[in-house]
Amino acid sequence: MNLADYETLVAQLAVEIRRYLVSRGADPETAADIVQDMFVKVLESDLVLPPEKLRPYLYRVAWSTYLDAYRRRQRYRQLVDRYLGPALQRPPAPSAPPTVADQALQRGLARLKPRDRQLLIHRYSEEWSFRQLARALNITEGAAKMRVYRVQRKLERLMRRVYREDGHRI
Numbered sequence: 001m002n003l004a005d006y007e008t009l010v011a012q013l014a015v016e017i018r019r020y021l022v023s024r025g026a027d028p029e030t031a032a033d034i035v036q037d038m039f040v041k042v043l044e045s046d047l048v049l050p051p052e053k054l055r056p057y058l059y060r061v062a063w064s065t066y067l068d069a070y071r072r073r074q075r076y077r078q079l080v081d082r083y084l085g086p087a088l089q090r091p092p093a094p095s096a097p098p099t100v101a102d103q104a105l106q107r108g109l110a111r112l113k114p115r116d117r118q119l120l121i122h123r124y125s126e127e128w129s130f131r132q133l134a135r136a137l138n139i140t141e142g143a144a145k146m147r148v149y150r151v152q153r154k155l156e157r158l159m160r161r162v163y164r165e166d167g168h169r170i
Contacts, residue, residue: 009051014039017062026066029129029141034069038062073124076152080124083109084117100168101159108158116151123148 014035021031038061049057083106109117122128122136133144 006051009054010039013055013058017058020059021062021066024063024066026070027129029131030066030069034062034065037065041065076120077124077127079105080120084121084125100163100166104159104162104166105155107162108155111158112151112155116154119147119151120155 017038018028018031018035021034022028026034038058041061042058047057109120112120119133122133128136130141130144130148133148134141137144137147139147
């Protein structure tokens with residue numbers, strides 16, 4: 001198979017895998033991101049597969065990438081709901097004492113700028129797509145993705161700082 005045929009096959013597989021992910025529950029935007037991430041992983045690995053092995057390999061990579069993204073989104077949504085949801089308006093019901101991680105997250109969120117906290121609420125609690133965020137902020141979708149990513153990294157740094165301030169190791 002020559003390079004042009006291989007590139008055509010890869011382009012067809014990209015469309016096919018995107019449709020597959022959408023049929024399995026991914027929204028179209030997420031499916032497109034996953035297909036892009038999948039090809040980045042394949043290119044970074046310098047892996048050259050024969051055409052008959054390429055399709056199953058790409059499906060496997062796409063599905064595992066989707067599951068990782070889904071789990072990450074669920075985890076962020078739970079954290080946002082837990083710490084930024086309406087429960088913060090009233091005192092929490094007596095329950096198990098908060099863990100060190102819970103306290104670090106709460107204090108890290110409190111140190112974020114209000115607009116950054118709101119961005120996390122929109123994205124994970126209200127489940128806004130990047131397209132909705134982009135429209136609300138009057139920016140491109142790529143810029144919206146980058147802002148969410150940067151706020152997540154900022155929150156991680158703040159949580160690490162809280163851990164260190166409290167004398168914990170990371």
